[in-house]
Amino acid sequence: MADDPAFDPIEEAQRQWRAHGWDDAAPGMGVVTSIMRAQQLLLARADAVLGDHDLTFARFEVLTLLSFTREGRLPMGKLGARLQVHPASVTSAVDRLERQGFVRREPHPTDGRTTLAALTESGRAVAATAGARLNAEVFEALDLTDAEAEALVALLARLR
Structure with missing residues (x-):
């Protein structure tokens, strides 16, 4: 069976x-x-x-989100909100990325209570390389039509 x-x-x-x-x-x-x-x-x-890039999906998401911003940096709280994860998860991911040399923490220029996560050049490079592989080997390989993928995302949005 x-x-x-x-x-x-x-x-x-x-x-x-x-x-x-x-x-x-x-x-x-x-x-x-x-x-x-x-x-x-x-x-x-x-x-x-x-x-292969010593990343988890959570850390990849942080790097990619930072790489999509104009200046490569965001407040820690905004990272969590945009990724829809708990602040402790963002802190943990940024801690590891910082140890890897992919992100650095910076003080906010106008708000002393806020810390920014800033992408380093090596972080930008690994985000691009890992992103290209994920696109080719995972995201484009789902065996769904574009219409099916869009319908599934719309349905799941109701649960999220």
């Missing part, structure tokens, strides 16, 4: 949910389980690429 390529374990789980009287929860269980499994698979693909 599990070796049968036509067998879908999530469809079977939904069937079991319904068989056990959880009809109302079956569709949501299928969505959550599908997203979690897809996330595991996609993260493994991204990690395989980024590991």
Whole structure:
């Protein structure tokens, strides 16, 4: 059964949910389980690429966001807001990137309470190299049409 390529374990789980009287929860269980499994698979693909650059996806996102800004720097709080992550996660990512020489902390020029994360030249270079590989090996290799990808992003936006 599990070796049968036509067998879908999530469809079977939904069937079991319904068989056990959880009809109302079956569709949501299928969505959550599908997203979690897809996330595991996609993260493994991204990690395989980024590991060659000694990056995690979280640190890659910080580098890329900084590289997209005009001056290559942003306040730490704004990084967290734009990446939709907890401030502690931003601090941890910036700490590691700073140790790697990809980012440096700078005082804000007009707000003494704010610290900026600033991209270094080596950080800009690794972001570009890793980004090109992620584009080619992960983002462009999803086996979805543009319309399917856009529809999926729109659906997931409702959950986010």
